[in-house]
Amino acid sequence: TPFKIAVFLSIVIFAFALVIFYIVDDDLNIIFSFILFFLATIVLIYYIVKRFFHERIKVIYKNIYKFQSASNALELDINKVEKQAEDWADAKEEELNTYKRDENFRREFIGNVSHELKTPIFNIQGYVQTLIEGGLYDEKINMKYLERANKSVDRMINIVEDLELISALETQENLLDIRPFNLVELIKELFEAFEMKASQMNIKLELNNEANSEMAMGDRNKIQQVFLNLLSNSIKYGKQGGKTKVQLFDMEESILIEVADNGIGIESASLNRIFERFYRADKNRSREIGGTGLGLAIVKHILEVHNQTISVRSTKDVGSTFSFILEKAK
Template identity: 50%
Template sequence: MRIEKPEVLATLVAIALGLLTSGGYWLGTAILSIEFNYVLALALLIGVTSLTFIFVRFVIQQFIYAKVKLIYKNIHELKLGSDEEEDLIARTSDLRMVEREVSEWAEERNTEIRELKEREAFRREFIGNVSHELKTPIFNIQGYILTLLDGALDDPKINKKYLNRANRSVDRMIALVQDMDVLNKLESGVMDVRKQQFDVLKTIRDVFEMLEDKAEEKSIKLKLKKDYDRPMKVEGDPHRIEQVLANLVVNAVKYGKEKGYVEVGIFDMDDKFLIEVADNGMGIPETDIPRIFERFYRVDKSRSRDVGGSGLGLAIVKHIVDAHKQTINVRSTSGVGSTFSFTLKKAK
């Protein structure tokens, strides 16, 4: 049984003690064979009950509830309650309110602790990933420089080859820093999305032209799903959408099969277009799909670092699409291929 007000507890104790006193008086008169005085018995009941109520209520109020209310008030101040709520705290004697406030406060603290733990785990993972990504090109550059200092500098063919390799490692570090900067601006909302009407079909063709040489290195064919006979006008930031398409096509080429293909399709969906980038490459295991848009997440870590890249491409893609208030999804079968699809709002 829960007693949540001092008056209730004091009343129960007072009544019990009053009845006990009256009962004791009745029992005493019976044992001593004294005439039972009903007026005296009633007076004892009322007097003892009243005095007990006053005393018990005072004790509970001063030594129990006052301390509970002090704890409650301190907790409420941490929650930055209003002046009106503070006045209510000062007057309240309802433990249900106290319990509710304390429970809410405890739940908020637990939630904060969980979030802090998640952030700390993310921070450790992020620092570990950044250091790992930077370590490889830095060690490569160091090795090339040491080789040159050991005598290779005097050989024009060797020194040019090693300088070119060092330059590629520097380019890799620059790309990583630039991608991190872009991702940080997207996540913090600093980077503006400058929406305008543009032809996404033309953007796709521009991306194909830009990446044609890279695709030819693996004999991969870049193609449209069909011959589109009209412009596909959408609303969005053309530069950012080009970045999305370029990142998706680059990934498809990197992990594609020799003599494979990368196919981009555009589908009409009422007020939106659905853009699909499909390939017949190595695919993504089902267990990895939920984390595929996380920064630095790699499906095949050893192979991923062999083919280069910052490990931030898909994270950037996701944030750009989110910034357009659109959606992106992936479906994939390991060993068969992958399809990334995202929506864009049609131009009016």
């Protein structure tokens, strides 16, 4: 065995070293023989260790290795758990933020609604009180005040209807009635309905159909509401003697619809906010013109439930163009 060979070899080296040590009487040889002693001892120790302790050392090493890999794995596990905990905390925080946002939004919404309703209610109260306190018999004001009160009632009805529509769209309560309908017909009908309002502002209504089909897919009533709100805005925020142009463009499978006016336009800072509920650009001017700020929020909602989006480009004092897409009827 290698062990026996090693023992034999070291004995030989020892013997050789002894011989040199005793026989040769020279300083240099003493050093040389010591080196040989040293070498023999090393060889011997190495093989003794290897023979008698090798297995144990191996076991110790193995255990050290096992321990090390176990602790590595543990560290990895701890890291994983830590990461999971972090992720969980992040998710919860995000959830909480969403709740907070929703809650703020809800509060703001209720605040806005009551604010919007207060104005016509106080108006009505004012007119009615004046009538009660004797105005009823004053021929000069009684009819006028009753008419004004009636107008405020109309305004309240409008607001409540808008709110109802929004909440119905949000809760998806009312399912859409998607089917083919004639887009050009619908627009022409609406033009007729807006004729009076438009002529008051001396605004021309124009339709230009470049699509090779008049039939679109969608909920006709809802799309009618979209056009109603967009056309109403284009006249409300239009300029005397201006023009509202509805254009249909062909997009193979669908139709691109643009409602463009050359009215007062919207400044770019407001542009990404006009679709928010109750948002009204140019507060002073908007108050004069009248409205709630729900029209475009409704438009956005209706198109969203059609899986479409509304977009706008506008230049202050030049005009605005609202556009959206509807699928063609097959």
